[in-house]
Amino acid sequence: MTTTTLAVLVPLLPFLGAAAGLLLGRTAPGFVRPLAVLPSVAALAFAALVAVRQGGDQAIDAATELTPTGSVPIELALHIDGFAALTAVLVGVVASCVQIYSTGYLRDDPRYPSYAALVSLFTSAMLLVVYSGDLIVLLVGWEIMGICSYFLVGHYWETPEARAASLKAFLVTKLGDVPFLIGLFALAADASSFRIRTVLGTVVSGGLDHPTLIALLLLAGVAGKSAQFPLHTWLPDAMAGPTPVSALIHAATMVAAGVYFIARLLPVFAASSAALLVLAVMAAVTMAGSALAALAQDDIKRVLAYSTIGQLGYMTGALAVGDRGAAVFHLLSHGAFKALLFLAAGVIIHAAGTNSLAAMSRMKDLRARVPDAYWTMTVALLALAAIPPFSGFFSKEGVLGAAEHAATGHAEHVPGAAGWVVLVAGLVTALLTAAYAMRLWLLAFRGHGTEAPDHGRQPITMNAVLWVLAVPSLAFGLTTGLLPDWFDGRDLTPTLATSVLGTGVALVGGIVTYGAWRHTTAMAARVPLGAVAAHPEGDAGLVEAEAIASHAPAYGNVAYAPDPADPGRLLLGPLHRHAAVGFHLDAVYAALFVRPVQAGATLVRFLDREVVDTYVRGAGALPRLLGAAVRRAQTGNVQTYVSALLAGTVVLAVAALLVATAGA
Secondary structure (H helix, E strand, O other), X not given: OOHHHHHHHHHHHHHHHHHHHHHHOOOOHHHHHHHHHHHHHHHHHHHHHHHHHHOOOOOEEEEEEEEOOOOOOEEEEEEEOHHHHHHXXXXXXHHHHHHHHHHHHOOOOOOHHHHHHHHHHHHHHHHHHHHEOEHHHHHHHHHHHHHHHHHHHOOOOOOHHHHHHHHHHHHHHHHXXXXXXHHHHHHHHHHOOOEHHHHHHHHHOOOOOOHHHHHHHHHHHHHHHOOOOOOOOHHHHHHHOOHHHHHHHHHOOOHHHHHHHHHHOHHHHHOOHHHHHHHHHHHHHHHHXXXXXXXXXXXXXXXXXXXXXXXXXXXXXXXXXXXXXXXXHHHHHHHHHHHHHHHHHHHHHHHHOOOEHHHHOOEEOHHHHOHHHHHHHHHHHHHHOOOOOOHHHHHHHHHHHHHHHHHOOOOOOOOHHHHHHHHHHHHHHHHHHHHHHHHHHHHHHOOOOEEOOOOOOOOHHHHHHHHHHHHHHHHHHHHHHHOHHHOOOOOOOOOHHHHHHHHHHHHHHHHHXXXXXXXXXXXXXXXXXXXXXXXXXXXXXXXXXXXXXXXXXXXXXXXXXXOOOOHHHXXXXXXXXXXXXXXXHHHHHHHHHHHHHHHHHHHHHXXXXXXXXXXXXHHHHHHXXXXXXXXXXXXXXXHHHHHHHHHHHHHHHHHHHHHXXXXX
């Protein structure tokens, strides 16, 4: 079987699995789980085989024209270089783990067949984006992911939180997709082709007429899909969906698509120094702001959501300094340990019966209930904090090294200011990342007080997946010496200066947070484990763990009394309440966009009902009045009719006489 055929099968198999799962979900439920897991595993095997055959050498290209469109043809094209080959393997690994994990996590969910089919379709769309060599075909996968995210985030559609989160995710990403689409057409118009190879060739030859405008338009779509400032607000709310969906979106699909797109078309962005500087500032604000917000969150999944936003900021920062190798390396490393973090969080939520870190901090020996999640999440948090020798250290220091290279003027066509912005923001974020990682670990696993509840042993499929993902989280960075062939020959070994600085600030962040936790724990009076916020229907404590068993909706923001032993409150001080609500950006959007649109809709409704409908009703009322007046004359009396006839004759005669007299 040729490499091209294998590459076609990689996105095709999950698509066929999704179609078969939807068709057989009700008639043959026994086939649903095999149809969910086997296509993803087969796609992973084929993606790995394609990567081995590609081997980091010359890119694999193949194309066939879909339909004649005139001057700008649309082609079903493949373009598989080292980046695409490794990213497809990552997507296959995470998607397979999520599907296997979901068989246990949602084993009693009556909507599991549609859920599994949507996950497969989501996976297929991302693989299409990764392998596509044509911008229009890439756009198809891009938009399918948006639709799938809407349905998956809203899986628990009974709850207003899930419905609002799914709608918000759809609208915010579509807001970025409008300029993105315009940018794609402008790019194709300049290059006279949608083929990525042709576009890049046009860029090299200086054929782009408006590189800055095109880059900024494309950047808007990337900011929406990859949750970058200022279009990042949908991602924390998307935690209303099932935890495996969060792992898939955050680790390998959706948010990774924007970063991968810039990496694929980096020469387009590099053609404009202004665009690179905008990208650097956007990455810096995203990194630092999300890290501060993560330090103040109580919901364990929202901590991880803001963490994802910050790590994506590292990737876009690497792209802003012109190093796509470092960006994609961090994308791959982050994909493994972030999927592990979310799936381990699902096990912890199942055991604790809540998403709230404040509640977990009041539970003694929770780590004894979930030993697999405890050890694997510890590995993933160390990777997130970039502590050597875990994978996050190598990839994050690669980003800092690329920023240092640009800041010192050694990166061609990259403004030195962009390098300094990314380097400083990256070091600050490294400090904050270690702080919130340590805070999460302490509050989740080092609690005191009431004995942790016993919700039974988690399914083996959930725990087994954690150990599978722990391997790349621990060892992926150690393979840096084997990977340069897949990264344009880029040396991924961290530099000494950034390694010392990055590791140093990370250790400081972790130590300071531990000291703050010891201080607050010693000083604070422990608050007993309180009651969970009541469900709208009156059932207290209805959270994601119970949703697994009862099909009930999951809740992320469970209202507990503030934990006085939370080190985040001490570290952030008065900034804590602002960081906890994402620095009020949702309120700003509500004031600037939501309320004006609602007011406009109210005005349109008023005009439609009170003005337009009034004219329509008037047009019908006038004939009715005339009819009523004429009907009154129909008395049935012959004498009345003869009298009216004679009167009419007299009137006509008089009128004729007057006309004749006037004419004379």
